[in-house]
Amino acid sequence: MFGFHYRMERKAIGLVIAIIVVASIGGLVEIAPLFTIHQTVESAPDMRLYTPLELAGRNIYIxxxxxxxxxxxxxxxxxxxDRYGPYSLAVESKYDHPMLWGSKRTGPDLARIGEKYSDQWHVAHLVNPRDVVPPSVMPAYDWLLSTELRADDLGLHLKAQRAVGVPYTDEMIANASLDAFGQSNPDSAQAKGVTERYGKATTVRAFDGRPSQLTEMDAMVAYLQILGRLTDAAHRPIADAGAKQ
Incomplete structure (x- = not known):
């Protein structure tokens, strides 16, 4: 083996050709499946976008x-x-940049945590996990409840997401900060604009229980409550999902 390698190193052209062949094999294995990705990834015409508040929560999560x-x-x-619900589909991460699939579970999988628990449960869990799950080893994130969410740059975050393929409109980008406040304050004048831009299924409520103040807790809970609910593709029968591709 080593003798062959030593002889190859003495022949520059042969070594270059061998490198190209080996690199091409690796590239073919990674690139070729992309040509048929439209046949293997499920379609989701009902796919929703993360609202500015939910996207802010995702950023805090990261x-x-x-x-x-x-x-x-x-x-x-x-x-x-049996434990978590329908297995994850590729299309459910369509607008996740970066994706958060993960491979380690010190805590449970969160792919379908949305609306499984109440907002109050999530707030209590984040403030002190052991209040609701006594054996939990999760650290407390109580400062989220008292930390005001920075919303003035949310339009830039949406614009960055659009650059990688998320179909945010100019109107969504321009109203990002107002929509974040409106989603967490259902009685505000801005609340109506959220559902107009992101759909009637958008959850508009005071996630941390205090509608007059926009906090990082609002954003985090809003994000957790949308996980697994951007599309119902995973809950459709296989035959129906295939028919809509």
Missing amino acids: REGCYACHSQMIRTLRDEV
Whole structure:
């Protein structure tokens, strides 16, 4: 083996050709499946966009390293489906940049955590996890409840997402800060604009229980409550999903 390698190193052209061949094999394995991706990835015409508040919550989720202990991908194994719900589909992460599938579970998978628990439960859990789950080893994130959410740059976050393929409109980008406040304050004048831009299914309520103040807790709970609910593709019968491709 080494003798062959040494002889190859003495022949520059042969070595270059060998490198190209080996690199091409790896590239072919990674690139070729992309040519048929439209046939393998489910379609989801009902796919919703993250609202500015939900996207802000996702950014906080990443900032605090939540993905290090919680995955967002339910495998096709029977015990996972029984515990967490329908297995994850590729299309459900269509607008996730970066994706947060994960591979380690110190805590449970969160792919379908949306609306499984109340907002009050999530707030209590984030303030002190052991108040609702006594054996929990999760750290407390109580400062989220008292930290005002920075909303003036949310339009830039939406604009960055649009650059990688998320179909945010100019109107969504221009009203991002107002929509974040409106989604967490259902009695405000801005609340109506949220449902007009993001759909009637958008959840508009005071996530942290205090509608007059926009906090990082609002954003985090709004994000957790939308997980697994951007599309119902995973809950449709297989035959129906295939027919809509």
